[in-house]
Amino acid sequence: MAGEYDVVIIGGGPGGYVAAIRASQLGLKTAVIEKGKVGGTCLHAGCIPSKALLRSAEVYANTKKGEEFGVIAPQVELDFSKVQSRKEDITDRLFNGIQHLLKKGRIDVYEGKGSITESKEVLVEMKDGEQVTLNTRNTLIATGSRPRTLPGLEADSQYVMTSDEALQMETLPDSIIIVGGGVIGIEWASMLVDFGVKVTVIEFAERILPTEDKDVSKEMQRLMKKKGVKIVTSAKVLPETLEKGQGVTITAEHKGKEKVFAADKLLVSVGRLPNTRGIGLEKVNITAESMFIQTNTNYQTSAPGIYAIGDVIGGLQLAHVASHEGIIAIEHMAGKEPAPLDPVLVPKCIYSSPEAASVGLTEDEAKEKGYAVKTGKFPFRAIGKALVYGETDGFVKLVVDEASDRLLGAHMVGPHVTDMITELGLAQVLKATTMNISHTIHPHPTLAEAIGEAALAADGQEVHA
Known part of the structure; x- marks a missing residue:
């Protein structure tokens, strides 16, 4: 026996390690x-490395049009080996930071594969072949997902390739098909x-980004084609x-x-599958519907003392959602009464160039729920800061309840909108x-002026358009 714990967390990604820190607090x-490195897919094979590559691509593309x-x-040249090296440096720095936080919280980290053997027992198969049994009052499953x-x-x-293999490319292809x-x-x-690759996107649905507001999908398709991407829907x-x-x-x-x-x-690139196999769900009679673990609003499974969060339970498969779910689960274990997570309040971001971001209901979703809807839409081309940046494509769109004037949803395409969406997330809350x-x-001049103008536009009172 290695020890007695109040909670054992299987998976050290953004759901698992954040939950562990909250538990320590x-x-x-x-x-x-x-079984891999703490930080999980998000840090080592997803969010962070892909955004590092996106930033390098953006800098390269912008440098080529520097004459503007x-x-x-x-003579602008791309050294893709240095692009990859920068990506690795960023992930290593963040990895070291997470290790420091776990050590600071006096959280024990076991490098190996965890599986539930009994309701209060977790087996760890260590990397060196040793097996360690942990007794625990609670277990939190946070094993994440893999590319489908x-x-x-x-x-x-x-x-x-899937995104996993693409992140490890040593050289860029001349052309690529993205399914x-x-x-x-x-x-x-x-x-x-942006790196200069000839790109074709083949999408089964009638439009790209089919879960986003239809105006966002339409604008992003236009802008991707403007960049040179061939899109077939x-x-x-x-x-x-x-x-x-x-x-x-x-x-096709x-x-x-x-x-x-x-x-x-x-x-x-057709979605992700939950990592639910081989973690002992059958030992405690937890069933996974369509491979996803079912939980209540506190992330309790059907087995007493066992919780699950993040990509393994489906829903919004986002790092910040997994972290928030982990905090709720831990606080419930600790006897607190955390407020449930409302998916409508979760911001969603797309880190393309230009970016897209949204929170709340799309226009169609609001209408389906019976709201009488009005919208306010304002283009970045009328914003001084966008002209200064040289990035004038896109807009801010607000979906508003006509009866109460309350914000129902916000949808943006344009420069730095992923950094702006939190204001509208707070407005939703x-x-x-x-x-x-x-x-x-x-403040003027800022890109965020488009938000205020879009709010005015909902009643036809916009100033600068």
């Missing part, structure tokens, strides 16, 4: 089991086209037609016809009205 003796700013750089593939389109490390036009697919499309990829050799070819059904696409590589938002003084 509340005086709970805590252990984290992580009076900056002449006639399609039968016949499994990653082969040479021609077909899937969701958030991850569009981020990769934006990044790679309402297209069904036929995996059985995949051919590999000097690159790849694949056929589009508008009643079959069309062949060719590129150097193919990236599959506070049940703010368009008057509250428009009466908030937005």
